Amino acid sequence: MTNVRDLMAQGRHTLAGAAIAAPGREAARLLGTLLGLSEVQVRAREEQPVEAQLAGRFAALVARRAAGEPAAYLLGRREFFGREFGVDERVLIPRPETELLVEIALALPLPDAAAVLDIGTGSGCIALTLAAERPSWRLLATDLSLGALACAHANARRLSLAGRVAFVATDLAAALALDTIDLVVANPPYIDPREPALVALDVRTYEPHLALFAAEGGLAILARLFGLAEGLHPEAVLACEIGYGQLDAVLDLAGECPWLELVEVRSDLAGIARDVVFRRAS
Numbered sequence: 405m406t407n408v409r410d411l412m413a414q415g416r417h418t419l420a421g422a423a424i425a426a427p428g429r430e431a432a433r434l435l436g437t438l439l440g441l442s443e444v445q446v447r448a449r450e451e452q453p454v455e456a457q458l459a460g461r462f463a464a465l466v467a468r469r470a471a472g473e474p475a476a477y478l479l480g481r482r483e484f485f486g487r488e489f490g491v492d493e494r495v496l497i498p499r500p501e502t503e504l505l506v507e508i509a510l511a512l513p514l515p516d517a518a519a520v521l522d523i524g525t526g527s528g529c530i531a532l533t534l535a536a537e538r539p540s541w542r543l544l545a546t547d548l549s550l551g552a553l554a555c556a557h558a559n560a561r562r563l564s565l566a567g568r569v570a571f572v573a574t575d576l577a578a579a580l581a582l583d584t585i586d587l588v589v590a591n592p593p594y595i596d597p598r599e600p601a602l603v604a605l606d607v608r609t610y611e612p613h614l615a616l617f618a619a620e621g622g623l624a625i626l627a628r629l630f631g632l633a634e635g636l637h638p639e640a641v642l643a644c645e646i647g648y649g650q651l652d653a654v655l656d657l658a659g660e661c662p663w664l665e666l667v668e669v670r671s672d673l674a675g676i677a678r679d680v681v682f683r684r685a686s
Contacts, residue, residue, distance in 0.1 A: 406459050409450035411435055415466045422470035430475060434465045437479050472606040484529040487536065489559050494551035495527040496615040501672045502591050505645050505679055506533050508670060512641055514586050516540050523576050523590040523629065524548075526615055528556030528569065530589055535568040543569040544585075546577060549614060576628060582635035587643070590629055594647040596622040602648070622647055627657050634663045636684040641667070643681045651677040658682060 415431030424430055432443045438458055439446065454462075465478050476482040476497045481490055484498040485506055491497055509520070509530075518541045522531035525545035535543045547553050553571050560566045574580065582588075597617040600608050608616070618624045626644060633642045642664070646654050651669065658664045664682040672678040 405453045405455065407450065407454060408435065408439075408446060408452045411454055411459055411462055412446070412450070415462065418466050418470050422472075424469060430469060431466065433475065433479060434469065435462055438462055438465070472609060474606055474610055477610060482527075484527075485533045485537075487533065487563060489527050489529050489532075490555065490562060491527050492555065493610060494549065494612065495555045496591075496611055498527060498529040501678055502530065502645060504670060504672055505589060505591060505643060506530060506537075508643050508668075508679055508681060509534055509587060509589055510537055512587065512643075514541075514641075517542060518586040519584055520544070520587045520589065521546070521577065521580070521582070521585045523588060524592050524615065524625075525556050525571070526552050526591075528559045528571070530591065531569045532556070532559055532563055532565050534589075535565050536563065539568075544572065544580075545569050546572045546574050546580070548573070548575050549612070552612075552615075576625070577632050582632065582640075583637050585636060585640055587641045588629070588633065588636065589643050591645040592625040592629060593618040594622045594626060594645070594650060621653070622650065623653060623657060626654060630658055630661045630664060630682075633661065633682065633684055638684055638686040640684040641681060642684070643679060645679050646677065648676055651680075654680055 412431050416427045419427035419430050432446045436443050436446045438461055469478055474497055476491050477493060481488050482498050485503050520534055520541050520543050522545040525531050525547050531543050531545035550573055553573055556571055560569055593616050595602055595617050663685050665685040667683050668681040669677050670679040
């Protein structure tokens with residue numbers, strides 16, 4: 405019977421050969437998922453025996469990771485803003501840079517019982533994080549994908565937030581009354597489908613294209629969001645994540661909407677303009 409040390413060595417070797425970054429850590433996380441152990445616990449139990457069936461499952465996971473399948477999908481989870489969210493191929497994997505959008509929302513001077521709309525919620529990571537951080541806020545989240553909404557519902561239950569966020573299947577905010585909304589947040593698709601090289605191979609191979617790509621050079625959904633903002637009440641806020649190099653084009657789009665007043669452009673830790681914040685002008 406093999407043990408943890410031997411499996412770790414095999415997994416690390418395979419992943420390193422596939423040029424996977426931090427192969428030892430990746431192997432420990434995959435093995436830990438099967439054993440019900442943390443990464444640290446795996447490393448502390450090198451002599452623990454592992455049955456052949458489980459060793460085979462580990463080898464299969466390692467092979468899938470070496471082929472490029474994202475670790476978050478293999479593990480079935482991804483941490484976001486200090487909480488663990490379930491993820492699978494139905495939803496975009498939450499990124500650390502999207503935590504910046506949450507930080508922006510939490511810092512806004514909104515009413516105590518603010519009504520907040522998360523458009524294109526995916527896994528629900530933004531809406532559920534805001535619900536957890538601001539229990540008095542009223543959260544509404546939409547998505548066109550029924551699979552994504554099922555994933556978001558599961559995360560709400562997992563985080564004991566079921567009932568705190570209302571999930572609606574709709575295209576952006578179709579048929580919703582926006583004049584009672586204080587804040588709209590969105591991490592929309594913004595990648596130009598004519599430029600697939602802008603995203604890594606594993607991303608464009610495994611993650612849902614509906615959540616990644618938008619027409620008109622990646623700006624089509626942002627343009628629709630800016631149009632929808634006309635229905636917000638004066639002083640309501642729209643905060644959106646944008647793509648690399650899109651700031652000028654996004655501001656040009658917003659300039660065609662006299663109801664939008666730019667509040668802030670926020671850059672991520674790499675210095676890339678990552679979020680734009682607008683106020684609905686009076």
